[in-house]
Amino acid sequence: MLQVENVKLLDRYTNRKAANGTLYLTATHLIYVDASAEVRKEIWILHHHIATVEKLPLTTAGYPLLIHCKNFHVAHFVIGQERDCHEVYTSLLKLSQPVKSEELYAFSYNPKMSKENREIGWKLIDLKVDYQRMGIPNDYWEITDVNKDYEVCNTYPPEIVVPRAANKAVVIGSSRFRSRGRIPVLSYLYKENNAAICRCSQPLSGFSARCLEDEQMLQAIREANPGSPFMYVVDTRPKLNAMANRAAGKGYENEDNYDNIRFKFIGIENIHVMRNSLQKLLEVCEMKSPSMSDFLTGLENSGWLRHIKAVMDAGVFLAKAVKDEKASVLVHCSDGWDRTAQVCSLASLLLDPFYRTFKGFMVLIEKEWIAMGHKFSHRCGHLDGDPKEVSPVFTQFIECVWQLMQQFPCAFEFNERFLLEIHDHVYSCQFGNFLGTCHKEREDLKIFEKTHSLWPFLLQKKQELRNPLYRGFTAYKELQPNTLPFSFQFWCGMYNRFDKGMHPKQCVLDHLLSSMSQKMKLEDNASELENKLPFLDGPLPSEACSLSKVGRAASKTPMLNTPQDYEGEPPPVLSNGSSARETDVTPGVDQKHKENLSRDQDLHNLSDTTNVLDSVAKDGKPWHH
Amino acid sequence: MEFAELIKTPRADNVVLHRPFYLAVEGTLCLTGHHLIFSSRRQDNAEELWLLHSNIDSIEKRFVGSLGTIIIKCKDLRIIQLDIPGMEECLNIASSIEALSTLDSVTLMYPFFYRPMFEIVEDGWRSFLPDQEFELLSSVTDEWRLSCINKEFSVCPSYPPVVIVPKSIDDEALRKVAMFRHGSRFPVLSYYHKKNGMVMMRSSQPLTGTNGRRCKEDEKLINATLRPGKRGYIIDTRSLSVAQQARAKGGGFEQEVHYPQWRRIHKCIERFNILQESLIKLVEACNDQSHNMDRWLSKLEASNWLTHIKEILTAACLAAQCIDREGASVLVHGTEGTDSTLQVTSLAQIILDPRCRTIRGFESLVVREWLQAGHPFQQRCAQSAYSNGKQKWEAPVFLLFLDCVWQILRQFPCSFEFNEQFLIMLFEHAYASQFGTFLGNNENERSKLKLPQKTMSLWSWVNRSEELRKFQNPLFEANSLVIWPSVAPQSLQLWEGVFLRWNRPSKFLDEAHEEMINIIKYNKELQAKVNALRRQLAEMETDDKM
Secondary structure, three states, rough: EEEEHHHEEOOOOOOOOOOOEEEEEEOEEEEEEEEEEEEEEEEEEEHHHEEEEEOOEEOOOOEEEEEEEEEOOOEEEEOHHHHHHHHHHHHHHHHHHHHHHOOOOHHHHOOOOOHEEEEHHHOOHHHHHHHHHHHOOOOEEEEEEOOOOOOOOOOOOOOOOEEEEOOOOHHHHHOOOOOHOOOOOOEEEEEOOOEEEEEEEEEEEOOOOOOHHHHHHHHHHHHHHOOOOOOOEEEEHHHHHHHHHHOOOOOOOOOOOOOOOOEEEOOOOOOOHHHHHHHHHHHHHHHOOHHHHHHHHHHHHHOOOHHHHHHHHHHHHHHHHHHHHOOOOEEEEOOOOOOHHHHHHHHHHHHHHHOOOOOHHHHHHHHHHHOOOOHHHHHHOOOOHHHHHOHHHHHHHHHHHHHHHHHHOOOOOOOOOHHHHHHHHHHHHHHHHHHHOHHHHHHHOOOOOOOOOOHHHHHHOHHHEOOOOOOOOOOOOOOOOOOOOHHHOHHHHHHOOOOHHHOOOOOOHHHHHHHHHHHHHHHHHHHHHHOOOOOOOOOOOOOOOOOOOOOHHHHHOOOOOOOOOOOOOOOOOOOOOOOHHHOOOOHHHOOOOOOEEEOOOOOHHHHHOOOOOHHHHHHHHOOOO | OHHHHHHHOOEEEEEEEEEOOOOOEEEEEEOOEEEEEEEOOOOOOOOEEHHHHHHHEEEEEHHHHHHOEEEEEEEOOOOEEEEEHHHHHHHHHHHHHHHOOOOOOHOHHHHHOOOOOOOOOOOHHEEEEOOHHHHHHHHOOOOOOEOOOOOOOOOOOOOOOEEEEEEEOOHHHHHHHHHHHHHHHOEEEEEOOOOOEEEEEEEOOOOOOOOOOOOHHHHHHHHHHOOOOOOOEEEEEOOOHHHHHHOOOOOOOOOOOOOEEEEEEEEEEEOHHHHHHHHHHHHHHEEEEEEEHHHHHHHHHHHHHHHHHHHHHHHHHHHHHHHOOOOOEEEOOOOOOOOOOHHHHHHHHHOOOOHHHHHHHOOOOOHHHHHOOOOOHHHHHHOOOOOOOOOOOOHHHHHHHHHHHHHHHHHHOOOOOHHHHHHHHHHHHHHOOOOOOOOOOOOHHHHOOOHHHHHOOOHHHHHHHHHHEEEEHOOOOOOOOOOOOOOHHHHEEEEEEHHHHOOOOHHHHHHHHHHHHHHHHHHHHHHHHHHHHHHHHHHOOOOOOO
C-alpha cells in the first residue's frame, strides 16, 4: 500500500480552498482522506474506474495529477513531491489497466456470502423463464441447443430461439452467410399479435452473393407471424457505412432476393463516432464557468443528444412496427452486438412493462447485452487493450432509459440511482456479469464459479433504488415516447454526477423515498395500536394532535447549500467573515456501501460549508475590481 | 363605443377547431365583446373554449376556396386554428377579433366588465398595503420611516404614494435626491434582512451626466444605511460601458470619489427589445417541429433566453451574497429602475427571505416589488411572443423573473409553498386577465383608473381555499435558511411548463404530480390516524386508572 501525505484536492468549479489530506493506494482502491475538514471525509476511487491519469505541468502548489474516471468522476490532486507524484502516477497506470483477466476485482472480491448463496445468486436470472413468459416454445418458435458447443456461433449463448421451421441445415447455412455466424435469433416476441423482434449480424452479401438457407431463415421468421404479409429488415447503420461494407464482402439484404421484406436503414453512427462524441460532451461538462452559449454550443457540437435521439428513434420504430403494423422485424448492424443490442433492448422496454421492473430490467440486460455477446470487456476497456474498441454503447442505452423515465415518471419500478449503480458496475469489474465479451469467454473465465453476480446485490438495495411514483405493472402497457428534439435533456446526474453543486439542493426522490419508509412505519404503528385497542367501532377522535413524531426525523435530508462564485471574477474580500458552519452531513443511504462502492461517497460533502468568500479572505487577496 | 359595432358576424356554425394533441372538433363559434367562445355540439362530450380577446397576440387568415382558416396565436403561447366555412363570415370574424384584441382604451378591457361569480372573502386590493409592510419592519428596527412625500404622485410619478426611507432623511432632502435620479426614482427600501440588519435599496440611475454632477443629499441618503466603518455595494445592472454611455444622455453612475464607502459592481442584464426578441426566438424554436436535434439546440442557444436567465439569477445571487454573507448593504439600480432592478431585488428576496417563498409572501412580493414599484406592466405585456409589429416597450421582464423563480423552485423543490402552476397562472394574468391587478403601468395610473373600485383584484380570487389548493406544493416544508441556487448552465433548464406546454401532451407528468400528492396526502392521513389511536389509547389507560 502506498501512502502520500499533504496531497491537495482541487475543486473543479469554485475558487474554494483546496482540501488537504492523505492519499492511499490499496490493491483495489485509491483512497483520499481529507484532513482539513472538521469531519472525516473520504473519497474512494476504484482502480478499475480510472480511465486516464495525467500529469499536468508543475504549479506553485506542487505536482498536479488529473484523474478521469469511467463513471465521469474527475479528481484533480496536487502532490508536493515530484517523486511521490510519479510513483502514484505509475502505480495507477498499472493498477487501472490490468493485463490479465485474473487480476480483475471480481476474482478477489469476497463479500461474506456462503457458496450456496453465491450460486443461487447466479441463478436469479433465468432467460428460459423469460422465453416462457413470451409463450415460447410454441407452434412457431423453439429454444434450441444447436449452439451448445458454440459451433454455430461462438459469441452466442448455447441456447437460442429460432423459428421451428428453420431446421438445422437452415441454421448452419444461414450462419455461414452472416458475419461471425451471428444468425437471426429471436429477441422478443410480442404475444398479442405474434410479431417478433429478431436480431443478427450483417449478411455476407457483398455486391451480389446469395444464400438460400438465409433466405429460408428470413422466410421462416416472417411466417412465424402469420398475421403479417411482410417483415421489416432494419439495418441500424447509416446507408453509406453499409454500402461501404459490401466491398469487403459484407453488406445488407437485397430486397429482391428475400420474399416480402421491407428493408430500411436507420442511421445510428458507429462506435468510433460515439466515442468521440462522448469525449466532446465530457469536455463541455468539464469547462470551467462556461457561459450558457458555450455550454449549449458545446452540447450541440458534441452530437451526443443527436445520437441518443437516433437510438431512441430506432427503438420507437421497432416498437411501432411490432405493435401498430403487427409486423416482425429483423435488426442488425455490422456484427449485431452494439447498435442492435441498443435498439432491441429499447424496443422491448417500450413494448413490455415487465422490463420496466427491477427483475425485468436485469433480464433485459442479461438477455440482450450479456448473453448475446455485447463485448463489455472491450467496450469498457476492462483490460489493457485497443483503445479504439472502447465505446459508450451501453452508456447510451442507459441514458435512453433515463430519457424515458423523464417522460414517463410513473412507468418504471426503479429510479435513476438504479441505472447509475448498473452503469458503475459495468465498469467496476467487481461482479462477474460484465466480464469478458461473450458467454463462451465467461465460461472459460469460470466466472460462475469464481465471482459473484451483481443482481442479488442490487436487489438487496431495492428500497433506495425504487421509484416511489411507480404505478405498478399494469398502469402503462406500451410506451410511446415523444422524440422531438426538445424531449431530450442533458443528463446532469450522469455526466456531472460528482459535481453536487450543480444538482438540485433538495432531492424530490429522497423526499419521496423517506415518505415511503415513513409510510411503512406509520402503517406498522397503526396496526400495532389497533391491536391494543379492544373496540374500534366507535368514531376516532377527530382532531389530529401532535403527539407523535414518528418518521419525522427520518424524513429530513439536510440541505447542503452555499453560494458559488456569482461574480465571475475573484470575489471581494469580506469585511467580516460570517462563516456559518453547517455540519457535514451525508444522506444515510450512501454511507452503507463503502466497502462495495468504488464511487466516492463523500463527494456530497465536498460542496462543503465554508463560504467562497471566506476562503479567499484567508488567502488575503486584495479587493478586486 | 359599442362592442356590437365591431362584431359583424357574432356567430358561425360548422366551425372546426384544431388544437395540438386533440382531435379536431366541430362546433359553433361566438364572438362577444371580450371573448371568443367555441362550443362543440356533440352531446356526449360538450366542450367549450373561452378565449379572452386580450389574450390574442396575433391572428392570421388563409383561404382555400370558400373555406377560411384563422390561426390564433395567444399571449400564453398557445396556438389554435379555426376553420370557418364562408369567406365573408371568416373575414368578418377575423377583423372583429383583430379589432377586439387590440382595443386602445384600458377602460374597455374586460376587468371593467367582469362580474365575479364567486364569493369575495377578502378584497385583494386591500390585502397588501404598505402600512402593513412597514408595521412588520418597525417591529425589528426603528431606523426607517414611512414617507408620504409622494402622496399625490407629485414627486415621482412611478412610485406609490408612500415609500420607506431612512429615518434620518427628511422629505426636503428626498425632493432634492429625486431631482438627481432618473424619473425621480430616489433610493427607497426594498428589503430588510432581519438576520443581520443589512438592507437592500433600489432606485434609478443618478443623473451625473458628463460633468460628474453630484448630490450631497443622495450621498447622505444611501450612506445612512451603512453601519459605522462598513462598506456597501452598488449593483448596477448595466455593463460598465453601457453605464458610461448613459452619461452622455444625462444619466450615469455613482462615482467612487463621491461614494467612497461604496463598491460598485456592474452586471449585464439586457433590456427591452433584446429580451423581446429573445422570447420570440425561443418560442419559435419550441414551435419548430422539425426533427433535427442540432437545429433545436442551435436555435435554443441563439435565442439567448437561458443566457438572460443565468445573468439575472447571477446578479440576484450576488446581491443576496453581499447582504447575507458579507453583511453589507446594497443599492440596486439600472437605468430607470423599473425592470432589471426589480428582477434583481425581488429574486434576491426569494433567496434570502423564507417568507417570500410562501404563497402569500410571494403575492406580497409581486405587489411590492413589481406593481407598487412601478414596473410598467401595461407596456411590457401588451404583446407577447407572436407580436410581429414593431415593438417599442414590450419586454418579457416579468416572465423572465417568473422563469428565474421556477429555476430556484426546481433546485429547492421542498422550500416553496407554491408550485409551478402558481407561477404559470401569474404569467397568464400579467398578459391577459379578467382581473384589474396588472392593468396600468404604476400606482398613479391605477388610481386614476380607479381600479380598486371598478375591477376585481386577482388576489381576491386566488386567495380562496378552492383556488389555493391548486397552487400548493405538496413537498413544502418550511425552510428558514437562505437558499443559494446554482447558476451553472447544467443547472438551468428550459421552463417546459410554459414553453413546451402546448407542444407536447402532459398526461404522464400530470400523473406523476398526482401520484406525489397522493403519497404525501396518504402519509398525512396515516399520521393523523396514528395520533388519534394514540390518544384513544391514552384516554383508555387513564380511564382504567380511574
